[in-house]
Amino acid sequence: MPAPQDTFRALADPTRRDILHLLTKADMSIAEVSDQFDMTRAAVKKHLTVLSDGGLISVTTKGRERINQFRPEGLTPVIDWIATFDLFWDDRLDALKTALQQFEAQDD
Amino acid sequence: MPAPQDTFRALADPTRRDILHLLTKADMSIAEVSDQFDMTRAAVKKHLTVLSDGGLISVTTKGRERINQFRPEGLTPVIDWIATFDLFWDDRLDALKTALQQFEAQDD
DNA sequence: TTAATATGATACCTTATGGTTTTATTTATG
DNA sequence: CATAAATAAAACCATAAGGTATCATATTAA
Incomplete structure (x- = not known):
């Protein structure tokens, strides 16, 4: 239930986007994620x-670990x-919207 | 041809997202856009x-005007x-991907 | 229980960001 | 032409953001 702003903000940083991709490969502890980046664990x-x-x-x-999982x-x-x-787009994009709505519904 | 980072960054601010929606209604000069927000034209x-x-x-x-148009x-x-x-999602989302690829192709 | 590990939390630093104000430049208009 | 209108540009300010270093706390493991 985060506000959309929190999601947009989270995606605005390239390191965070990279972390998400990393977490598609495996759930990881903070230390394991940190190993893949040239910055401190704290960062x-x-x-x-x-x-x-x-x-x-x-x-x-x-x-003592915190396992991080991509959502x-x-x-x-x-x-x-x-x-x-989508009103600005064309019919092909309507298909995208429809597929999306099915995903949303499934997610309940 | 902006870098993806520039696009993500642009969308990270709520005012900018609102401006995009505003521009779906009509192309506008800077002054016209400014009229819809409680901040200076410069901002x-x-x-x-x-x-x-x-x-x-x-x-x-x-x-003397600069007309801004949503892209x-x-x-x-x-x-x-x-x-x-998408590998992380399910088959339904594949439909989304397909629709997207068609859009991409059409955009050439 | 003692020491090592993994994380949490805080303070601190530097730069980016969102905003204002002021001044200049370009384009209409009376 | 003189002035108003629309924007550009630059200086400046406060806060947020990304990062480090340090110290505290909680689990393991020897």
Whole structure:
């Protein structure tokens, strides 16, 4: 239930977008994510917090680790927003919108 | 030909997203856009510059005015990026991807 | 229990961002 | 031509953002 703004904000940083792609390969602890970037754990952890605030990842505690998992549904606020422009597009894009609505419905 | 980052950045601000919706109603000069927001023309002009850098609007000169026009195609970098996650989604989302590819092809 | 690991939290620094104000330039208009 | 209108450009300001370093806390593991 993040505000759309939180999702847009989370996606605005390239490192955060890269983290999302990384998390499609496997769920990872903060340390594991940090290993893939040339910055401190603290910095990566801040990015993960922003991603979590934006609904793009979920975090579960496993012992002393925090396992970060990509949440594809977190992207829907952005898709929804883009879909609001569909009157400007053509019929082919209506197909996209329809497919999207099915996805939304399925997600309930 | 903006870098994807410029597009994501442009969409990260709520005022800029509102401006895009406003411009779906009509092409507008800077002054006309400014009339719809509680901030100075200079501030709105900065936002329009960021939107232009992100490929989301085009600007044409008409006398002493600069007419700003929404560019729906400017959203495709974002759509493309989201589509890169489709392996994580389900078959229904494949339909979305297909529709998107048709749109891309048509745009050439 | 002691030491190492993984993370949390805070303080701090630098730069980017969103905004205003002021001044200049270009284009209409009376 | 003189003036008003529309925008450009630059200086400036406060806050947000991305990053580091440091210290505290909570789990493991020896």
